[in-house]
Amino acid sequence: MRRAGLVVWGAHQLASSLVHPGMTTGEIDVAVERYFASHSAEPLFKGVPGKTPFPAVCCISVNDEVVHGIPGSRVLRAGDIVSVDTGCRVGGWCGDSAVTYPVGDVLPEVRKLLDCTSGVLALAIELMGVRSRWSDVATEMAKFVRDHGFSVVENFVGHGIGRKMHEDPQVPNFCTPHFRRHHDFELEPGLVIAVEPMVNMGSKRVRAMPDHWTQSTVDGKFSAHFEHTVAITEQGPVVLTAAPAAGESVGDAA
Numbered sequence: 001m002r003r004a005g006l007v008v009w010g011a012h013q014l015a016s017s018l019v020h021p022g023m024t025t026g027e028i029d030v031a032v033e034r035y036f037a038s039h040s041a042e043p044l045f046k047g048v049p050g051k052t053p054f055p056a057v058c059c060i061s062v063n064d065e066v067v068h069g070i071p072g073s074r075v076l077r078a079g080d081i082v083s084v085d086t087g088c089r090v091g092g093w094c095g096d097s098a099v100t101y102p103v104g105d106v107l108p109e110v111r112k113l114l115d116c117t118s119g120v121l122a123l124a125i126e127l128m129g130v131r132s133r134w135s136d137v138a139t140e141m142a143k144f145v146r147d148h149g150f151s152v153v154e155n156f157v158g159h160g161i162g163r164k165m166h167e168d169p170q171v172p173n174f175c176t177p178h179f180r181r182h183h184d185f186e187l188e189p190g191l192v193i194a195v196e197p198m199v200n201m202g203s204k205r206v207r208a209m210p211d212h213w214t215q216s217t218v219d220g221k222f223s224a225h226f227e228h229t230v231a232i233t234e235q236g237p238v239v240l241t242a243a244p245a246a247g248e249s250v251g252d253a254a
């Protein structure tokens with residue numbers, strides 16, 4: 001799974017180098033598609049079933065778009081934020097990760113949204129090493145976001161990941177009594193989950209757009225999304241979609 005995670009990390013380095021005013025979301029997607037092909041990595045998003053199959057290798061969601069945006073002719077402008085979410089399979093195993101980038105200079109409140117969302121992902125990964133059940137992590141994630149004055153999206157959650165991109169369990173970024181009673185799970189070695197907080201500046205409410213894929217905030221305010229694939233090992237949590245460590249390279253993946 002680390003091999004897949006390294007290729008996903010490399011795809012994000014490429015995407016991040018392309019995020020600037022004047023670029024279209026479709027151009028970023030095409031570049032990532034070529035990158036996966038050059039690393040013999042199978043893209044996971046293209047063809048995902050829906051009312052129409054998902055048509056691209058990345059979900060690219062701009063500003064008030066929360067997740068599942070379809071890349072295309074939209075031109076990025078200074079002040080936008082753009083979430084790039086992508087995944088691939090290498091050697092039979094999957095990796096999945098998302099990053100939200102600022103395009104040029106963004107407003108201070110928007111910068112705070114990005115920092116809060118990447119911060120709550122980092123908090124969750126840290127807590128995975130010291131808490132025994134996901135419900136305790138999720139409770140602290142929701143509190144962290146609330147304390148920043150933002151809201152956690154509840155319509156979409158993270159997921160187990162392995163040979164398939166979406167496996168059990170469901171991994172919410174908030175906790176309810178129902179979850180704690182019926183769907184909670186132990187954080188034990190061998191578990192691999194995609195942790196992916198989605199944070200809105202305003203209301204948590206989202207709705208699907210007419211393309212049937214893109215999910216946008218109901219109030220039109222900005223939303224951010226960060227995701228890592230994380231394994232629990234005997235030594236603690238390991239981020240499988242993180243940058244290469246000493247002695248590793250993305251090239252090792254192919």
Ligand code: MG
Nearest residue numbers: 085086096097
């Ligand atoms: Mg993802």
Ligand code: MG
Nearest residue numbers: 096194196227
């Ligand atoms: Mg995911």
